[in-house]
Amino acid sequence: xxxxIPQSFINDLIDRADIVDVVGxxxxxxxxxxxxxxxxxxxxxxxxxxxVSPDKQFFHCFGCQESGSALTFLMKYERMEFVEAVEALAKxxxxxxxxxxxxxxxxxxxxRIFQALEKAERVYKQExxxxxxxxxxxxxxxxxxxxxxxxxxxxxxEGWHCLSEILQEEGVSAEVMLKAGLTIKNDSGRVxxxxxxxxxxxxxxxxxxxxxxxxxxxxxxxxxxxLNSPETPVFAKNQELYGLYEARKALRNIDRLxxxxxYMDVVALAQRGFPNAVxxxxxxxxxxxxxxxxRYTDEVxxxxxxxxxxxxxxxxALESALPVLNEHRQLKFVFLPDGEDPxxxxxxxxxxxxxxxxxxxxxxxxxLFSKLGEGLDLQSLDGRARFMGLANPxxxxxPAGILxxxxxxxxxxxxxxxxxxxRPARVESRPRANSGNDAQFGSVLAQRLIxxxxxxxxxxxxxxxxxxxxxxxxxxxxxxxxRLVSLLNAQPQADTNEILIAWPEEVEQHxxxxxxxxxxxxxxxxxxxxLLDGSMHLLRLRERSVRQQRIAELKASGxxxxxxxxxxxxxxxxDSASEG
Numbered sequence: 001x002x003x004x005i006p007q008s009f010i011n012d013l014i015d016r017a018d019i020v021d022v023v024g025x026x027x028x029x030x031x032x033x034x035x036x037x038x039x040x041x042x043x044x045x046x047x048x049x050x051x052v053s054p055d056k057q058f059f060h061c062f063g064c065q066e067s068g069s070a071l072t073f074l075m076k077y078e079r080m081e082f083v084e085a086v087e088a089l090a091k092x093x094x095x096x097x098x099x100x101x102x103x104x105x106x107x108x109x110x111x112r113i114f115q116a117l118e119k120a121e122r123v124y125k126q127e128x129x130x131x132x133x134x135x136x137x138x139x140x141x142x143x144x145x146x147x148x149x150x151x152x153x154x155x156x157x158e159g160w161h162c163l164s165e166i167l168q169e170e171g172v173s174a175e176v177m178l179k180a181g182l183t184i185k186n187d188s189g190r191v192x193x194x195x196x197x198x199x200x201x202x203x204x205x206x207x208x209x210x211x212x213x214x215x216x217x218x219x220x221x222x223x224x225x226x227l228n229s230p231e232t233p234v235f236a237k238n239q240e241l242y243g244l245y246e247a248r249k250a251l252r253n254i255d256r257l258x259x260x261x262x263y264m265d266v267v268a269l270a271q272r273g274f275p276n277a278v279x280x281x282x283x284x285x286x287x288x289x290x291x292x293x294x295r296y297t298d299e300v301x302x303x304x305x306x307x308x309x310x311x312x313x314x315x316x317a318l319e320s321a322l323p324v325l326n327e328h329r330q331l332k333f334v335f336l337p338d339g340e341d342p343x344x345x346x347x348x349x350x351x352x353x354x355x356x357x358x359x360x361x362x363x364x365x366x367x368l369f370s371k372l373g374e375g376l377d378l379q380s381l382d383g384r385a386r387f388m389g390l391a392n393p394x395x396x397x398x399p400a401g402i403l404x405x406x407x408x409x410x411x412x413x414x415x416x417x418x419x420x421x422x423r424p425a426r427v428e429s430r431p432r433a434n435s436g437n438d439a440q441f442g443s444v445l446a447q448r449l450i451x452x453x454x455x456x457x458x459x460x461x462x463x464x465x466x467x468x469x470x471x472x473x474x475x476x477x478x479x480x481x482x483r484l485v486s487l488l489n490a491q492p493q494a495d496t497n498e499i500l501i502a503w504p505e506e507v508e509q510h511x512x513x514x515x516x517x518x519x520x521x522x523x524x525x526x527x528x529x530x531l532l533d534g535s536m537h538l539l540r541l542r543e544r545s546v547r548q549q550r551i552a553e554l555k556a557s558g559x560x561x562x563x564x565x566x567x568x569x570x571x572x573x574x575d576s577a578s579e580g
Contacts, residue, residue: 124154
């Protein structure tokens with residue numbers, strides 16, 4: 001028997017989790033005052049009655065009356081047992097689940113640590129007002145008072161015990177200050193303030209609680225330019241991102257997140273219209289960082305210096321990102337000119353210059369291929385073989401799925417090979433005007449039919465043979481839908497990945513991927529009838545369009561005597577009745 005999970009761990013788990021994060025990754029939520037609202041996932045409704053409170057860490061539906069914590073939501077939504085939900089939530093937070101009869105150690109979070117850190121932030125902000133040198137430094141970096149306030153920027157006094165003496169007077173024990181990383185005990189047992197004579201940047205978790213600090217030194221004394229809080233029961237620097245809380249607070253929907261290297265980069269970008277920037281905390285961008293980033297957005301742009309060190313950092317970031325990438329997630333890179341960082345660039349050249357760099361960002365997979373191909377003669381057999389040998393280990397890091405299949409295909413193309421000895425038959429490629437644009441995908445109905453067939457290719461076989469024959473007969477006029485049914489007719493066993501790999505138009509592939517991942521209102525069981533009805537409707541519309549075109553041609557040529565044969569029988573009988 002594995003042993004019971006300690007109740008203290010469960011309580012702490014619920015306290016650490018952000019219910020908006022847990023629910024929002026599964027249900028579309030919109031900010032509504034202090035809370036968030038959306039359509040309830042537990043019953044059918046047309047207007048949002050589902051509310052999530054970040055303050056209370058509680059969800060409630062006013063329609064079906066379902067309610068509870070983040071754990072309760074996971075159990076109901078994912079149909080998990082209690083232990084499964086605990087393990088899933090713990091994994092998201094990077095925690096190991098302890099058992100009372102196991103040897104695993106678990107350090108329960110002391111809530112006094114959060115209280116001490118909040119008090120320290122208040123002290124640092126007060127001290128900033130009394131230190132002209134610190135204020136001048138921030139003004140010299142063009143920061144406004146509003147920006148300093150929004151990010152809680154402060155100043156750590158120069159003395160060895162300034163902070164600890166103030167906190168002690170407020171009832172914070174020496175033990176708690178040490179646990180919170182606010183003080184240091186040296187080998188001789190002497191205890192003193194960790195941060196002294198530094199500009200202070202509070203680091204917050206996704207719920208807005210201060211979990212640590214970053215300090216930038218002001219003077220020329222010894223010590224690192226930037227100093228971060230140590231690992232504590234509430235702070236793990238390899239999982240946290242500076243500015244993420246502020247970005248979520250500023251933006252209702254985060255289209256993309258910018259990963260930069262420093263506190264000042266985040267703050268400067270936010271002040272100049274880029275509130276979506278975050279920074280790692282003195283560590284390389286790791287897999288845990290990307291897991292957190294992609295909870296809030298589908299696009300991550302890493303901004304690095306264009307020098308050797310910046311490109312080395314970019315490569316490490318790319319390697320870390322590969323295991324979490326898929327067809328839904330984009331990763332891009334921006335390389336700034338030597339000697340520039342986002343802070344200096346927006347100050348010296350303005351926000352538009354930085355926006356231009358973002359527009360020209362390099363897709364992560366393209367950067368992968370360009371790096372692997374450096375110094376190789378891809379026109380030679382040896383060069384191509386070398387490229388494929390270098391690429392394959394990285395490709396295998398990408399999770400199995402559409403993205404990995406497309407990357408494999410591209411690697412084979414660069415290596416001068418096809419996509420394998422066994423592959424779906426390719427649709428015949430024909431020159432077309434406006435290839436890949438929305439005209440090729442037709443109406444909303446046609447696009448929905450495409451989406452259904454991509455999600456469930458076996459639906460093609462459920463259509464009756466007459467409808468199949470008519471669709472195939474008119475495949476050229478049906479654009480992308482016609483090419484899709486042609487492929488499915490030739491390869492009835494093809495799955496979604498095989499369809500996308502076989503598609504002849506690379507531009508259209510991206511549109512198909514969007515349709516494949518687009519949420520569908522109905523379920524797969526209802527698609528069979530919907531596909532039949534939709535296909536017949538499209539065919540009727542085409543027949544009507546052909547008839548109307550023919551009528552216009554006859555009228556233009558003066559052959560109106562032939563119109564009667566083109567009119568629907570109902571209309572003809574109506575005409576006869578009126579004539580009689």
